Amino acid sequence: MKDYFPDKHCLLTLILLIILAEAIIWFASGRFIPEQFSILVTVIRIIAIAIGFIIGFIYFPLFFRTVRYTVTETEIIRTSGVFIKIYQSVQYSAIQYTTMISSPFSKISGFNFVVFFMFGGQLRLLFLARDDAEEIMKLAAHFSRKGE
Amino acid sequence: MYHEHPLRILKYSAKNIWLLIFPFIRGLRTYHFSKDFFYTWIQGAWKDLLVIGAIILFGLIRWFFSIIDVHENELIHRDGVFIRVTTHVPLANISCSTVENPVHLGAFGARRLSCDTRAGIFKTADLKMLVNESTCAAIMKHIPDTAEKNKAAELKRPSWLSILLFSVFFSSGFSGTVYVAMFFFKGGDIAHDIISMSLSTLTKETAKLTDKLLLKIPAMALVIGAFFIGSWFVSFVVNLLRYAGFRIETDNKVMKVSYGILNRVEYRIRLSHVNYTDLRQNLVMKLMGAVSLNVSCAGYGAVKNRLPVLMPVKKEKDIGRGLEAMGIVGGVQNTYKARIAGAGSYLLLPIIAAAAVHPLYNATRGLVISFFPKLEELLHFAAVMAEIPLIWFIIVKAAALLTSGITFYDDSILIRCSKWNSFHTVVGDRKNVVKVEVEQNLLQRMSKRCAVSIWFGSEEYKRYKVKALSEADGLKIAETLGCGISLRNTEISR
Incomplete structure (x- = not known):
């Protein structure tokens, strides 16, 4: 049995992306909304900053702290949830095929996702370090073959 | 390592077709009512060519990065340039692999190959590729085929007559078409005196036609009726071309089905992955003792406008022959019947x-x-x-x-039921049953009867319901399927 956690680099990347989005909204609202609606500009900026702050500095850090992927000899368990805890367990025998999605520079950004496709749905393991994602894929393939 | 067929570049390029907005905007900007417009436009044509070149180049790069790897145990497809998507499909999990050979692709030596597993809830293939003939052959070499020595000897190739009958019965509702056409022909005839003046003047030609034929049918009614008959005929011809040359082979592990003239399709179905088989009939077929054998298996019949048909039309009394590997046995009577x-x-x-x-x-x-x-x-x-x-x-x-009822034999369950105007005889392994529902309304409770619904594990969420069973039979069926259902606050013994 081995536990995997989301890559901490990914949290940093997400926060940087949120700050970038905030900056775009800040400048775009000032640039494209006419001057006579300056109150609207201020409201949009405040709402954007509030949402960005809540998501980037409260929700995501809590989310990353609660997510855990456990790989055992028979199943994969995903534990997650900030406000409501969710435990998902999938037997290797139910997995039909797997997909790994990697973004550019995923070693630095930590944007690696492993998706297990099984009867009636999917199990998504998000924001993994590249090495962890590859290891999980190998372990899942190994245990699946062992169980056949 | 294989690449997809170069024709795929066109499809990948099409995803960037939105870039044509730039030549369009340039055309709008240079457009003005003067004789020099064309010269002004052609001077900047290199920019348009550059955009078209970029679209094709993006398609080419995307195609280059789409790579197929076939290993001993799995099929790997790598796709995407910036965001890389790597899909691993274990060969043992492929329920159905499909090779399509349409005429227009055949001219370029291309084939559509798709593989489907039992994953997901939608009837879409998990892996779709456009490959050339040699790549297709190399991949299909790893997909189990029917073994010559184990082939079922009695599985006859469907005759032309059975294909013809199948095309008649399943072409957009034959009886429905006749009914609707009759409605318009006869209804139009009656309405002639009332509304013909306004409708037959729709076109002079059609009005002339009706006069010549001495039919008291308004032109509009004739056109609509003819439209329904015509659309059915088109559907009939399409079905005939689609299912002609039907060929089926099976051994105890794999079933191979191929059909079609303009688009020859070959399916390889893993029998252990078949959820259930469904013998469909309408009333005319039931009276004639004919059935159409359909199968529920991930990937089979998933292509648009295709039915998951295994035997287009077969005599009901011959149904068991050659299909024992699928658990189909002829002459089975209902143990639990509708009352x-x-x-x-x-x-x-x-x-x-x-x-x-x-x-x-x-x-x-x-x-x-x-x-x-x-x-x-x-x-x-x-x-x-x-x-x-x-x-x-x-x-x-x-x-x-x-005729409705339920029977258990060996490890199989057989359900005879009806949905709207069609009859279904469903045969499946008991272990494939995922849900059982015993339903009782107030009247049924008083008369100690119930309805039993059964669902099989499959990509489709289909209910097979047998009504008017006795309460004891309903509970016994649920118990046999491993469900402890109680209708009167008393636990049944398991």
């Missing part, structure tokens, strides 16, 4: 609907005579036409009452 006393479950609604037509006709007749006296005959015709399908429906449901 005649529970006829209301089947017949009540159709009888009420059929009986309601006459009072409704009488009720509206007075109004029609008062306000639109010329439409009286048309109303009478409409009432007769409404009665016909309802009486047909009563006959269908009466037949369903007499």
Whole structure:
């Protein structure tokens, strides 16, 4: 049995992306909304900053702290949830095929996702370090073959 | 390591077709009403060519990065340039692999290859590729095929007549088309005196045609009726071309089905992944003792406009021959039958609907005579036409009452039931049953009867419901399937 956690680099990347989005909204609202609606500009900026702050500095850090992927000899368990805890367990025998999605520079950004496709749905393991994602894929393939 | 067929570049390029907005905007900017417009536009044409080149280049790069790897145990598809998507499909999990060979792709040596596993809830293939013939052959070498020595000897190739009958029966509802066409032909005939003046002037030619043929049918009604007959005929021809040359081979592990003239399709189905088989009939087929054998397996019949048919038309008495590997045995009787006393479950609604037509006709007749006296005959015709399908429906449901039931044999379950105007005989492994529901309304509770619904594990969420079973039979069926259901607050012994 081995536990995997989301890559901490990914949290940093997400926060940087949120700050970038905030900056775009800040400048775009000032640039494209006419001057006579300056109150609207201020409201949009405040709402954007509030949402960005809540998501980037409260929700995501809590989310990353609660997510855990456990790989055992028979199943994969995903534990997650900030406000409501969710435990998902999938037997290797139910997995039909797997997909790994990697973004550019995923070693630095930590944007690696492993998706297990099984009867009636999917199990998504998000924001993994590249090495962890590859290891999980190998372990899942190994245990699946062992169980056949 | 293989690449997809170069024709795929076109599809990948098409995803960037939105870039053509730039040549379009340039065209708009340079557009002005003068003789120099063309020269002004052509001077900047290199920019348009650059955009088109970029679209094709993006497609080419995307195609280059789409790589297929075939290993001993799995098929790997790598896709994407910036966001890399790597899909691993274990060969043992492929339920159905499909090779399509359409004429227009065949000219370029290309084939469509798709593989489907039992994953997901939608009837879409998990892996779709456009490959050349040699790549297709190399991949299919790893997909299990029927073994020559284990082939079922008695599985006959369907005759041309059976394909023809299948195309007739399953081409957009043959009886429905005849009914609708008749409605317009005959209804138009009656309405001729009332509305022909306004409708037949729609086009002079069609009005002339009706006059020449001495038909008292308005042009519009004739056109609509002919449209329905014509569309059915097109559907019939398409089905005939689609299912012609039907060939089926099976051993105890794999079933190979191929059919089609303009688009020859070959399926390889892993028998252990078949969820259930469904023998479908309509009333005419039931009276003639014919069935159409369909199969529920991920990937089979998932292509648009294709039915998951295994045997287009087969005699009911011969159904067991050669299909033992799929658990189909001929001559099995219902152990748990629908009770005649529970006829209301089947017949009540159709009888009420059929009986309601006459009072409704009488009720509206007075109004029609008062306000639109010329439409009286048309109303009478409409009432007769409404009665016909309802009486047909009563006959269908009466037949369903007499034939519905559930049987268990070996490890299989056989369900005979009806849905609307079709009859289903569903055969599946007991372990594939994922849900059982025993339903009882107040009347059924008083008369100790119930309805049993059964679902099989598959990509489709289909219910097979047998009504008017006795309460004891319903509970016994649930118990046999491993479900402890209680209807009267008492636990049944398991």
